[in-house]
Amino acid sequence: MKSLINRFSRWGSRNLLHHDSLGGYFEPVIQLFKPNWRAGLYRAQVSDVSLLLEGVVAINLRVDDRWPIHQAGQHIDLTLEIAGKLVTRVFTVASSPNLAKTKNTIRLVVKIQPEGGLTHQLPVLTRGDWVNISAPRGEFVFEESKQSSLFLAAGSGITPFIAILSSLQKERAIAQPIHLIYYAKPEQHLLVDELNELSQQLPRFTFELMSRAVHGDVYEQLSDYINAKLLVCGPNKFYQSAKEFAKIYDCAISAEHFSLMGITESTTSEFEVSLNGKQLSLKNTSPLLNQLLTLGEHVNYGCKIGICHQCQCTKKSGVVKDIRTGQVSDRSEELIQLCVSQVLTDLELET
Amino acid sequence: MSKVNQPNYALLGEQLDQLKAETMAKVGQEDADHIRKMIVIHRVFEWSGRILLMLGFINPFLWLVGVLSLALAKILDNMEIGHNVMHGQYDWMNDKQINSKAYEWDIACDGGSWNRVHNYEHHTFTNIIGKDRDFGYGLLRLSNDFRWRIKNLWQFATYILLSVMFQWGIAYHELAAERVFFGKKNDTRKSQISAKQLKRKFFSKGAKQLVKDYLLFPLLAGPFFLWVFAGNFLANLIRNLWTSTIIFCGHFTGDVKTFSEQECENETRGQWYYRQALGSSNLKGGNLFHILTGHLSFQIEHHLFPDMPAKRYREVAPKVQLIFAQHSIHYNTGSFIRQYSSVLKRIFRYSFP
């Protein structure tokens, strides 16, 4: 019955109201009563904001009952409205599913990025503010097995491990030993108190704090763990070291790595651009549209000078520059005009 | 371009680019709030209108209020919301509903088709004879650039008919240009969409609108089928007349210039701005009037900056006027009555050789 009503309302809103959903059609009206309500997203309310270290902020969010509770290690999209613009970034949930179940609370631990954007807005949030989150996603979860596990974290990459470890806490004692190697700049390790607490509660869990300056590359730490299963979360370079080790010693490895690619502007470079899933390599020397047309790709266009918005497409990720104004885009999903966009990083596009 | 004292195009381009950059830097929460507010008002008027139409049996006066309310909603959806959102004025918001790719308006014309003909052809090639099919819509002779034909004698009646059926005129516009049903194919037109797709879109969108206004809602009213049917018809009619009138005032007043294709080859940014300036005319009015016209009362500013949130035209208009004055460009503005009578005169004048 419910699905029948759903199908009917979907059909009605598509054909009669020209919106994908009834919620989408009434969204601004619903927002009068429920601030920040958005079709297809969940609402969450800020319950606490605190600074863990200089430049690292922890945010507690109250989620509503409809939110599908995450598995430890999964991430969410966080969307904020900043000066009228919706900006979205992905963050791992740094708290256990149990906390979400019992207290309707999730925690995010976020490093404030120097280049600005969404993360700069986070310390300014105050208790009671509304934000939007997506349903949890991601395959980076922990499976119990006989084999011992090695967790490798770098910087704010500690967050999924905190979620995983605190989810083990409440359950029966686990069979396998878990060791965590956590890299960060000296004195910059996050949530060390919680790690200490966890190591007391989980008899088979141990951890070490390390830093590159003192201990060298993570690769050098791995020789004792040839038979372990590797779980890695950290920047791309950190992950590459672990991957190389896993390849040589044939270890199982599962990873979540964030690669904030540098922006290349000055030199002529080629970038990987995926257009509706198709991989192309495009240069930063002429607008995207020209290159796509030369390659014979079927993309819509009109004026080619930025007036008509016919060449509009969705940039799922990556950075472009508006060649008219010189404005550099955000990293997150947004609409761009191909004819006036210059590519600055690898891109994911959808028409 | 053939004009006696030509403006300094480079300077004109620079000044207008700068004005755009300055204004766009201010665009933010206020603009997002404005468009959401317009959508809220639309939803309220549309649904109170539809309900009141069904309550006409209690008191016909309710029915009348219903007609006006629904007409107002349709005008808002068409002008201040649809036209502007589909121009990409709010794409920067990253909102899933309020953007030029997703938005579809409540008229017979398929949004994609309108985007192609209007956003691309009309806004890029404004008033270039042969390229901007909005100039006279292929039905009316509005300048000596077109040869006089017998049918022009009764073009005043054609104009009235076009206004009455305006949404269907717009819907059919691209199909006429592509000669989908009649006429010889024009080989110089390169279309990115096939005739078959065009036909399918035309019929499916048109049918949806017809079924909604003339079958579904009347049926919902049961015994008051005809009341609702007639009410919807009237609301659509009012919207058609209003939008058509406003749009004619923006482009076909007596002073609006036309251009030839040769003139516009290798145009610079400044020259493009200049053509936009001479191809449009403004209407003076108050707050409500501007909103009901979707700020097309600032047609000049809209043509200079088509993807700037339209409410901002109010603040850029005086600055545009100053820049124009500096380059001795005529800033064509006037009251509604004055501009509209000028349009009617033009249609009448070119009815004759």
Ligand code: FES
């Ligand atoms: S092709 Fe017209 S805006 Fe890009």
